[in-house]
Amino acid sequence: MTVRTRFAPSPTGYLHIGGARTALFSWAYARRHGGQFILRIEDTDVARSTPEAVQAILDGMKWLGLEHDEGPFYQMQRMDRYKAVIAQMLAAGTAYYCYTSREELDALRAEQEARKEKPRYDGRWRPEPGKTLPPVPTGIEPVVRFKNPTDGAVAWDDAVKGRIEFANSELDDLIIARPDGTPTYNFCVVVDDWDMGITHVIRGDDHVNNTPRQINILKALGAPLPVYGHLSMILGDDGQKLSKRRNAVAVTDYDDAGYLRDAIVNYLARLGWSHGDDEMFSREQFVEWFDLDHITSSAAQFNTEKLNWLNQQYLKTADAVYLADEVAKRLAKRGVTVSNDAHLQNVVALYKERAVNLNELADAVEPVLVELHPTDEMKATHFTETGLSALRDLRDRLVAVSWEKAALSACIKETCAALGVKMPAVAIPLRVAVLGLPQSPAIDAVLEVMGRESVLARLNRFL
RNA sequence: GUCCCUAUCGUCUAGAGGCCUAGGACAACACCCUUUCACGGUGUGAACCGGGGUUCGAAUCCCCGUGGGGACGCCA
Numbered sequence: 001m002t003v004r005t006r007f008a009p010s011p012t013g014y015l016h017i018g019g020a021r022t023a024l025f026s027w028a029y030a031r032r033h034g035g036q037f038i039l040r041i042e043d044t045d046v047a048r049s050t051p052e053a054v055q056a057i058l059d060g061m062k063w064l065g066l067e068h069d070e071g072p073f074y075q076m077q078r079m080d081r082y083k084a085v086i087a088q089m090l091a092a093g094t095a096y097y098c099y100t101s102r103e104e105l106d107a108l109r110a111e112q113e114a115r116k117e118k119p120r121y122d123g124r125w126r127p128e129p130g131k132t133l134p135p136v137p138t139g140i141e142p143v144v145r146f147k148n149p150t151d152g153a154v155a156w157d158d159a160v161k162g163r164i165e166f167a168n169s170e171l172d173d174l175i176i177a178r179p180d181g182t183p184t185y186n187f188c189v190v191v192d193d194w195d196m197g198i199t200h201v202i203r204g205d206d207h208v209n210n211t212p213r214q215i216n217i218l219k220a221l222g223a224p225l226p227v228y229g230h231l232s233m234i235l236g237d238d239g240q241k242l243s244k245r246r247n248a249v250a251v252t253d254y255d256d257a258g259y260l261r262d263a264i265v266n267y268l269a270r271l272g273w274s275h276g277d278d279e280m281f282s283r284e285q286f287v288e289w290f291d292l293d294h295i296t297s298s299a300a301q302f303n304t305e306k307l308n309w310l311n312q313q314y315l316k317t318a319d320a321v322y323l324a325d326e327v328a329k330r331l332a333k334r335g336v337t338v339s340n341d342a343h344l345q346n347v348v349a350l351y352k353e354r355a356v357n358l359n360e361l362a363d364a365v366e367p368v369l370v371e372l373h374p375t376d377e378m379k380a381t382h383f384t385e386t387g388l389s390a391l392r393d394l395r396d397r398l399v400a401v402s403w404e405k406a407a408l409s410a411c412i413k414e415t416c417a418a419l420g421v422k423m424p425a426v427a428i429p430l431r432v433a434v435l436g437l438p439q440s441p442a443i444d445a446v447l448e449v450m451g452r453e454s455v456l457a458r459l460n461r462f463l
Numbered sequence: 464g465u466c467c468c469u470a471u472c473g474u475c476u477a478g479a480g481g482c483c484u485a486g487g488a489c490a491a492c493a494c495c496c497u498u499u500c501a502c503g504g505u506g507u508g509a510a511c512c513g514g515g516g517u518u519c520g521a522a523u524c525c526c527c528g529u530g531g532g533g534a535c536g537c538c539a
Contacts (some may be wrong), residue, residue, distance in 0.1 A: 010539045015538085045538055100536070109536095115465040120537060143537055159504045161468065170466055172537095178537045185539050208467060209534040232469075233532075239474090241532085268477095272487090274476055277487040294475075298469050300534060306475065306489040316502080354501045431499070439500035 003035030004199045007061075007068070008189070010042040011053035014062030014250035017302070018204065018234045018242060020155070021268045025231065026202045027066045028269070028290040035379055036370045038196055039068035044188055046073045060251040064261055064285070073196070075188050082183040085191050085221070086144055088175060094220040095176060097123040097142035120172035121145070141179035146174050146187070146217055146393055154212040158291040159229030161458050166212040174213055190214050194223040200230045202292075207301075229292050231272060235301045242302070247303075258330070258357030260318060262310040272296045280313060313357045319347040323361065329367070330362040338369055346449050367451060371458060372436030382438065383462060389428035394426060395459050403452050409444040 005026040028100070030037035038060070041050040058072070089095035100108075100121075109119040125133060126147060148171050155165035176187035185189075189210075193201060200355055208230050218225055237241045242249055254264050265283055273296070275289045296313055315323070324344045331338055338344055347368050348361065355361035366372075374382075383391075397411040415426050427443045440446050447455050 008539090012539075042539060105537085113464075118465040120465095120535075158468095164467070168465070172535090175537050179479075182535095182537090189539090204533095207467075208531060209537095210539095212467095226489090230468085237474090237530095271475065277477065279488050282501065293479095294477095300476090301474060303474050303489065309489055312502090344528090353503095410499095426497045437500090441499095441501085444496065 002200060003030055004038060004197050005035065005198065006038040006040050006071075006107045006193070006198050007066075007221070008040040008192075008203075009044050009057050010045060010048075010055060010148070012045065012048040013052060013053055013056075014252065015057045016242065016249040017251060017254075017268070018315065020060065020064060020251045020264075021234060021271065022202065022204055022231055023061060023066050024064065024265060024268050025273070025290070025295070026200075027068075028287050029200060029202060029286045029292065030069070031288045035067075035199070036069040038198070039071035039076070040073045040187065040192060040196070041071075042075050042185070044182065047160065053267050056207055056250070057251070063255055064265060070196075073192070074389065075192065078188075078192070079182070081195070082177075082188060082191055083181060085179075086109060087189070088177075089146070090144065092220075093147070095126070095144050095146050096125060096127050096173075098145045098175070098261045099137050099140050100124060101140060103304065118170070121174075123173060126173055143175045143179055144177035145173040145429065146176050146213070146220070146369075148216050150367075154215050155210065156202075156215060156225070158208075158233075159202075159227050161208075161230055161296040163165065164208065164211070171213055171216070176217075180392065186210055186213050187217065190221070190223075193226055194218065194221065198226050199217040200229065202294075204264065205230050205232045219428040227296070232297055232299045234271065234431070235299050236417045237304050239301050239303055254323055258359035258361070259311050260306070260314045263307070266314070267307045267310050271302070272300045302463065308356050315355055315357070315361065316353050318352065320352075322347045323348045323358070326358045327362045327365055330359055331366065336366060336370060343449075344369070350445055351451055354406060367435040367437055368429045368446065374432045374436040376430050377435070379462075380431045382429040384429075386419065386425060388422065388463065390415055390426045391433055391459060392431055392463055393418055394430065395456065395463060398452065398456060398459075400449075405444045405448045408447045412419075412444065430459075432460050 007019075007023040007026050009015065009023075013212070015023075027037045029035075041054055041057070043054070052073075061068070086095065090097075098121075107119070112119045117289060119128050125135060125142075125145070149168045151168055153165050153167050154171075155163060158164050174186055175184055177183050192198075193214075209232075211228055215225060233426075234242060250265070255261070262283065266280060266286070269281075269286050269290075270279065273290070278289075280291070281341050321340065324340045326346055327336050328340050328344065347365050351361060351364045351368075355364055392412060394415045397414060401411050412423070412426055412430070416423055419425070428438050430443055431438055431446075432438050434450065435446070
């Protein structure tokens with residue numbers, strides 16, 4: 001049997017980081033076992049679902065590089081199928097009409113809460129042998145409820161949490177179709193997972209309570225049961241539940257913030273799953289190693305500092321063409337137009353080891369690409385009499401030197417010797433003069449990449 | 464309130480009864496490297512929630528507490 005997993009978000013917002021991890025694990029599990037990964041959009045909540053949200057999810061998945069093999073399937077397009085199954089269940093007696101109004105339900109719930117009981121439907125319309133049902137009221141369109149078993153228990157071996165068991169007496173008869181005939185979530189999921197041949201349902205922790213109900217429906221339908229694996233949630237940096245107000249939650253926020261997709265994937269993989277002491281691994285390695293046995297069953301707190309570190313590691317080894325592309329894109333957003341050419345790639349390569357994210361890399365690279373003027377304070381501090389004479393001495397040496405790092409370095413050292421000063425006395429004013437900043441990578445490398453013309457022009461601004 | 468899940472350094476985690484005087488990573492701190500800022504290197508401090516069992520032996524198994532989380536919708 002080939003493994004078939006699915007990711008089934010509801011399009012009511014962005015693809016958030018928790019959903020992204022769920023998708024990643026489902027994707028990886030399918031890939032690991034040579035199976036299929038299916039994308040299904042659960043859009044039966046017509047009031048809250050939007051096409052923009054669907055697009056945001058698709059964009060997020062694409063950005064992360066999680067490609068689906070089948071779908072996206074839309075539940076709204078499967079209405080006929082759901083309705084057919086409901087009719088079939090009604091006929092088989094595994095579901096029944098319920099005429100209880102919302103008001104009655106609210107009253108029932110209030111009573112139960114007052115008595116400190118778990119709120120649940122009391123089964124007043126549930127047909128039983130020998131039971132007399134209330135008279136059918138006029139003018140009320142009934143909902144359809146699933147006839148849940150009343151005794152015994154439902155249990156399953158959760159792939160991440162182990163054995164979980166619920167007494168059927170804890171479960172009430174859930175509504176599977178609204179008065180207008182549209183099916184509800186728990187029912188659609190069941191029919192979809194069945195029809196789509198899903199073998200492993202990997203989803204968030206918040207669904208464990210739905211699982212026994214879904215299993216009971218599957219059993220009533222005579223459908224095979226998938227393996228369930230419930231992932232615990234991701235908490236924010238502050239240990240609180242993730243919220244849009246306090247945390248970056250949409251995966252595209254991380255793109256905007258300058259994180260590399262591979263770093264995010266690696267970080268997410270490591271958040272809640274482990275392979276011994278391994279911290280950094282490629283996507284391919286992850287797929288090869290991934291299993292359900294090493295998933296943590298307790299909630300994990302998101303740690304931006306560790307993500308930053310990982311991102312930096314990825315940045316250091318990232319391909320220069322790709323980085324140049326990202327940098328150009330980010331510079332363009334602030335009105336600096338550069339093309340992804342050999343020069344940009346060289347500059348990026350020089351700076352990539354000292355940035356933690358792509359935005360910082362763009363910041364760092366910008367002074368090389370466009371002329372920045374040092375602040376008055378910098379000038380006052382660094383363009384002292386000795387500073388300026390060092391720059392003059394150096395400039396004269398740079399005019400004719402062969403333009404490569406070793407020779408440039410030699411020039412700087414000669415200036416140091418000529419003026420009887422140490423390296424920083426020359427290097428720092430030099431940085432301020434050519435970059436407008438007192439810090440940079442090794443200055444000889446910076447000069448080399450900038451080119452003679454540009455360096456001399458910038459130096460002469462102050463001499 | 465009821466049900467379900469969960470509990471190892473500040474954080475992510477290793478740990479499948481003896482390999483644990485509990486390992487790694489991030490962060491912190493110290494030192495080293497250094498042409499500035501970073502990178503990097505070396506090292507230090509830092510944890511098995513509490514109480515009972517089971518066992519020759521428990522971070523690991525069981526029970527009870529406590530803390531944390533989730534669910535209890537004609538939302539998904």
